[in-house]
Amino acid sequence: MKDTPLVISDPFPGNTPTVTYTRGLDLSATLQGAGGIGGLLARSHGYVSGTGAWSSHNFYQADAGGNITAMADNHATSASLVANYRYDPFGRIFYQSGTLASANVYRFSSKEQMPNSGLYYYGFRFYDPLTQRWLNRDPLGEPGFETMRGVEHGFWRPVLVPTELFEGANIYAFVRNNPISYYDAGGLESIEEIQECLKMLDEHMRNAPMHSPEWYEAQRQKSLLYGQLRKQLLKRAVCRTACRAGAVGASAGVGAFTGFYIQDEVNKGFYTAGLLFWDWWYGNNQYEIGINF
Amino acid sequence: MQESKMTATLEMIRRFLADISDEKAGMWLVTRGRHVAAFAERDMDLLTQGERLKFYGLMEGFFPRQFKRMLAVRLEKEKDPQCIELLRAIAAMERTGGGE
Numbered sequence: 001m002k003d004t005p006l007v008i009s010d011p012f013p014g015n016t017p018t019v020t021y022t023r024g025l026d027l028s029a030t031l032q033g034a035g036g037i038g039g040l041l042a043r044s045h046g047y048v049s050g051t052g053a054w055s056s057h058n059f060y061q062a063d064a065g066g067n068i069t070a071m072a073d074n075h076a077t078s079a080s081l082v083a084n085y086r087y088d089p090f091g092r093i094f095y096q097s098g099t100l101a102s103a104n105v106y107r108f109s110s111k112e113q114m115p116n117s118g119l120y121y122y123g124f125r126f127y128d129p130l131t132q133r134w135l136n137r138d139p140l141g142e143p144g145f146e147t148m149r150g151v152e153h154g155f156w157r158p159v160l161v162p163t164e165l166f167e168g169a170n171i172y173a174f175v176r177n178n179p180i181s182y183y184d185a186g187g188l189e190s191i192e193e194i195q196e197c198l199k200m201l202d203e204h205m206r207n208a209p210m211h212s213p214e215w216y217e218a219q220r221q222k223s224l225l226y227g228q229l230r231k232q233l234l235k236r237a238v239c240r241t242a243c244r245a246g247a248v249g250a251s252a253g254v255g256a257f258t259g260f261y262i263q264d265e266v267n268k269g270f271y272t273a274g275l276l277f278w279d280w281w282y283g284n285n286q287y288e289i290g291i292n293f
Numbered sequence: 294m295q296e297s298k299m300t301a302t303l304e305m306i307r308r309f310l311a312d313i314s315d316e317k318a319g320m321w322l323v324t325r326g327r328h329v330a331a332f333a334e335r336d337m338d339l340l341t342q343g344e345r346l347k348f349y350g351l352m353e354g355f356f357p358r359q360f361k362r363m364l365a366v367r368l369e370k371e372k373d374p375q376c377i378e379l380l381r382a383i384a385a386m387e388r389t390g391g392g393e
Contacts, residue, residue, distance in 0.1 A: 191316070195313050195314050199313070202350075210379065210382055211382055215382075219382070222350060222351070223353040224354060226353070226354025226355045227353075227354040227357065229319070229355070230354065230357075233319045233320050233323045234324065
């Protein structure tokens with residue numbers, strides 16, 4: 001079962017849940033803005049049929065990169081570690097111990113590791129910690145993928161990242177080969193990467209004469225990247241909106257608010273995140289509220 | 294456009310153009326495309342020539358819904374030769390779907 005895109009419960013064989021996960025704010029300080037990395041709080045198992053309760057709870061501990069390093073049980077007086085992991089920077093486990101170390105599948109980057117293959121599932125792509133690469137290329141920018149996500153441009157822009165501008169970079173690389181400094185929320189290029197690419201493109205365009213084929217190509221890339229940056233920012237804004245509305249609702253009572261919706265421009269007219277939106281973090285009244293179904 | 298909206302839009306555009314990593318300014322702008330479009334139509338000359346050049350470069354990707362309207366208006370109103378040249382190049386790309 002998923003609170004899209006994050007798993008909150010493992011499959012139900014015979015309608016009996018086996019494991020459920022409690023999630024909190026991730027590295028982005030929202031529920032899903034960083035793909036749930038660093039947001040895992042607890043793993044519960046031992047479902048008591050009929051009561052809806054779980055008999056056993058274990059609590060995750062993660063490092064600054066959101067990698068699960070340990071899990072503790074819930075004994076109030078003598079809590080002990082039931083899982084313990086050590087990774088290399090790219091996520092290969094070189095040590096693990098504890099009674100739940102194998103049963104728990106959420107490990108590096110708080111992502112699910114496939115037990116047989118050892119691959120990590122990031123939502124959009126599978127990552128192989130041994131080769132330190134994604135198995136397939138970044139789908140951002142591919143016509144089929146963009147169509148599926150809803151391309152807003154009236155025409156298709158071909159290539160995604162000007163690979164030749166970034167020595168050594170490729171679309172299979174994991175977090176630009178720097179897992180200590182970066183994380184990947186879901187297997188797609190992150191806001192930070194897009195911003196860096198844009199800065200490099202600007203630098204590149206300074207040396208290209210306007211109207212040259214090189215300039216046109218760079219401008220095309222730039223428009224595409226700004227489009228992706230826009231979508232990522234919108235997504236993050238929607239996440240923050242939902243998160244903040246939830247926090248206020250909890251303290252003041254849900255239902256006390258009129259139902260407003262932020263327009264999800266990515267999906268053209270669908271309103272995906274709701275309840276409440278105004279300019280919480282800028283303190284002026286420049287807000288756009290829409291009720292439009 | 295109300296004075297307060299114009300001032301806020303100007304400030305956010307300036308912040309974002311100065312630093313595209315300014316996430317707050319970026320989010321503010323992408324969720325207020327209509328304000329930005331109104332600003333581009335009426336108050337764009339408050340930006341410096343350098344800022345306008347940067348803005349025109351990101352206009353299509355960042356404001357896809359308002360892009361065509363903004364481009365048409367700016368082509369009409371822009372006075373700076375370098376900006377006009379850039380706008381014409383972008384318009385050419387828009388017409389042909391890329392490149393000359």
